Amino acid sequence: MKKIKLPSNRIIIGSTETRFGWLSFTVTPKGLKECRFMFGTKKLAEEAIVSSLDIKEPLTDDPLSVPWSELFRSYFEGKIKSFDKVPVDSDGWSDFQKKVYNTVKSIPYGKTASYGAVASFLGNEKASRAVGNALKNNPVAPVIPCHRVISSDKDLCGFSASGGIELKLKMLELEKDNS
DNA sequence: AAAACTGCGGCAG
DNA sequence: CTGCCGCAGTTTT
Numbered sequence: 494m495k496k497i498k499l500p501s502n503r504i505i506i507g508s509t510e511t512r513f514g515w516l517s518f519t520v521t522p523k524g525l526k527e528c529r530f531m532f533g534t535k536k537l538a539e540e541a542i543v544s545s546l547d548i549k550e551p552l553t554d555d556p557l558s559v560p561w562s563e564l565f566r567s568y569f570e571g572k573i574k575s576f577d578k579v580p581v582d583s584d585g586w587s588d589f590q591k592k593v594y595n596t597v598k599s600i601p602y603g604k605t606a607s608y609g610a611v612a613s614f615l616g617n618e619k620a621s622r623a624v625g626n627a628l629k630n631n632p633v634a635p636v637i638p639c640h641r642v643i644s645s646d647k648d649l650c651g652f653s654a655s656g657g658i659e660l661k662l663k664m665l666e667l668e669k670d671n672s
Numbered sequence: 673a674a675a676a677c678t679g680c681g682g683c684a685g
Numbered sequence: 686c687t688g689c690c691g692c693a694g695t696t697t698t
Contacts, residue, residue: 589694608680623693625679644680653681
């Protein structure tokens with residue numbers, strides 16, 4: 494992902510259509526702030542992302558959003574297998590959330606890990622539940638691939654994005670087919 | 673400060 | 686299989 498030059502404090506809002514519905518996102522000068530998908534229409538996607546922002550006059554169809562839209566479409570078409578270079582704005586995240594974020598980001602494309610495994614990696618094998626709690630609030634799926642974290646008995650557990658478990662399963666299948 | 677949540681996990685019935 | 690409890694971190698009273 495090439496660096497995007499931004500006027501300071503500028504927030505990019507964008508949306509695009511993917512095989513998993515309309516996707517919308519926001520980007521701050523620090524990186525990707527929020528990303529949601531599985532909306533039925535462009536309008537719904539934009540409303541959802543804007544309502545979480547506290548902005549009066551959002552600029553839609555921002556030209557600066559175009560490379561980001563392409564990035565997400567590429568992932569959902571199976572053409573991109575890594576978001577490693579994508580900057581993420583983690584302001585407001587707790588230390589624990591950041592640690593979980595970093596660990597989950599290192600799970601390879603097409604692979605999975607259990608909540609307990611992530612917790613162990615962070616030094617406390619009993620924090621599995623807290624890991625799930627943190628991932629539930631992941632605002633930048635699929636850049637932080639929370640869909641790759643499953644329960645120890647190989648069930649999928651939950652998925653907070655609209656689309657739920659079904660979506661999680663489909664995303665894992667997408668990666669499996671392309672890996 | 674306490675209680676009430678969770679995308680867990682393990683171990684009983 | 687289901688149910689139950691302990692767990693750590695976050696959110697809500």
